[in-house]
Amino acid sequence: MTGQKVYIETVGCQMNVLDSELVVGALRKHGYALTDSPVDADVLLFNTCSVREHAEEKTFSALGRVRLRKHANPDAVIGVLGCMAQKDQELIRKRAPYVDMIVGTGQLAAVPELVAKVRATREPQLAVSLGRSDAGRNEVEASFVSYDPTRDPTMRPTPFQAFVRIQIGCDKFCTYCVVPSTRGPEQSRPPEHIWHEVRQLVDQGCKEVTLIGQTVNSYVHEAGDRRTRLSDLIAGMHDVTGLERIKFVTNYPKDMTDDLLNAVRELPKVVKYLHVPVQSGCDEVLKRMKRNYTAGYYMDMLARCRELVPGVSVSSDFIVGFCGETEESFQKSMELVRAAKFKNSFIFKYSERGGTKAAERYPDDVPEDVKKRRNNDLLAVQNENSRADHRAQVGTTVEVLVEGPSRMSAKATHITQLTGRSMADHIVVFDGPERLIGHTVRVAIKDASPFTLYGDVLTDDVVGADVSREPSASAPVPARPNKFSLPLV
Ligand code: SF4
Structure with missing residues (x-):
């Protein structure tokens, strides 16, 4: 038709x-x-x-x-x-x-x-x-037939960034979550399929892939006596010519193994950033959520991440106002967020989801105004940490994959305010010509807000690209006709 x-x-x-x-x-x-x-x-x-x-x-x-x-x-x-x-x-x-x-x-x-x-x-x-x-x-498994790496590039976040699903479903059964029933059991795709897909994406001009799974670091594929873990999967795609960055989200704290952290440290194309949701700082709440770890376990894991990957930035998720969360329980989340010093955190108020164990077992007993206040309190502490994390970058030089004009960009001039991300996932904003879009450049960081770094591009130091002064060398970002909002999990 x-x-x-x-x-x-x-x-x-x-x-x-x-x-x-x-x-x-x-x-x-x-x-x-x-x-x-x-x-x-x-x-x-x-x-x-x-x-x-x-x-x-x-x-x-x-x-x-x-x-x-x-x-x-x-x-x-x-x-x-x-x-x-x-x-x-x-x-x-x-x-x-x-x-x-x-x-x-x-x-x-x-x-x-x-x-x-x-x-x-x-x-x-x-x-x-x-x-x-x-x-x-x-x-x-039959849904794997829908994986087609020649799919429509105009739907991607940018023409040079793509998501690659390496796993579907989830077997963790956190009591608040609908994913195990809506997305089915956890399954990892065969590594050969994923490597092939990455090569095809790179052939189409893709420079950064984000490997996605509900608990991406639980990835394991077994065939005969061969066992492929996430660290092996990443190593197997690392040397694809033209691929510049490999990211993976979202991690489950109990599956953060040393082999993976060693791979993040050793492989230069792997982004030094880990998103590892903790959800709460209170052991009783974590138990009711069925997260299968304690706050102490999480903090030990965090220390291991920072020891094995020096300079790694870590972000987290929190749910406030989960069933039975007392003021004392909530203060434990406040303590954890103060101590953990995450780069950023996504904070959500609990909302009961039909069909989950939490909806069956526990009353949604924290009033809405209390949830809202806890959300704001936790956010205030996190924002202080984010500010300190970003201030610590001032004076450094970071490599930025330029994603496009920033939201504040002035349209009428050939100098545009551009935005991209560093290898530690910091958002970086700087002035530069649009032809830099899609290239990796080095930016000297001059200033910081809790959410953004600001700097000057070192134009002599563009990494691996022809960015001649001709406008035709630019890589304009096409309009993104699809609408989406991120993130929710
Ligand atoms: S919160 Fe994450 S780990 Fe827990 S059941 Fe949902 S998808 Fe799985």
Whole structure:
């Protein structure tokens, strides 16, 4: 089918961003073009997240808005994809009965076929996993067929950065989390597939890959008597010519092994940054969350990270106001965040998710205003740490992969304020010409805020690139028509 347009909105984690990229790539092969306007679209897709109530409500309001589109163009196909589709089929049908397709996380490869079925029959289509225990691993494994490294580069964060999924699902079963039921059991992809995909991405101009998994450092693939760990996987792609940076998120504290930390230290292309969510500083709360470690264990792990990878920056996640969190419990999180000195932390107020063990077992008993106050208190301490972490960078020179113009960039001049990230994941802003976008440059850091470093580019010292003064040497960043918000997990 030609001349048809697809619009997609994505909420949630990097997994969802990548899923949307794969879905659009598959639809393009069927003749669809991507549009950033729902008004122009023939197919409107919403890739959803169930981790927080806010994300679910955002999807329902988006669905409310596109209802009008259905009136204007009754042939338009509206689809809900991802975690909410897996978890809340009945609710979606009740609140948005005009939705034509509900497609779970394991069935996304079937989207083009389901769109065609809706068009042919005008019957609603439902494709979701039967459930973690009924479907088993084979059904989830089948979703690997959707991995196509030649997928649509315009859906990527930038043309030179790509996510690569190395693992799907989760077997940890934290009591507050829907992921083990929406994404299924934990499985690691074969290393050969991942290395092949990375080589193809680099051939397309990609310089940085972010390996993603719910607990990425639990990655292990066994075939015969060969066992491939995350450290082996990274080593196996490290020397791909043209690849400049390797990142991996998100880590589980109990699986932070020394072989991985040694690889982060030894391999120059591996970004010296670890995101390792702790969630709480109180052992009783961690136990109710079923995180399987204590605050003491986490702090020992953190010390090991810093000992084995000198200069590594570490960030974390916290949930405040989890069931039964007393003021005393919360103060333990405050103590932990003071002591841990994270580069940054993502702090969330607990919201009960249907279908989780926490919802079954524990009352959501911390009042909303208390959750809000705790969120702000923890954030204030974290911001002090972030400020100190960023101030410590002033006077250093860092390598920055330039991602694009900063949000504050002045448009009318050929000198633009550019932004990118350092090898320790600090956001760096500096003035420079747009032709630097997509290249790695060295920046002398002059100033810092809690969230950003500011500096001057050392133009004589561009790393491995032709950045001649001709404007034609620039690497403009195409408009990013897909919408997404990060991060939620
Ligand atoms: S919070 Fe992370 S580790 Fe825990 S169940 Fe969810 S995805 Fe798995």
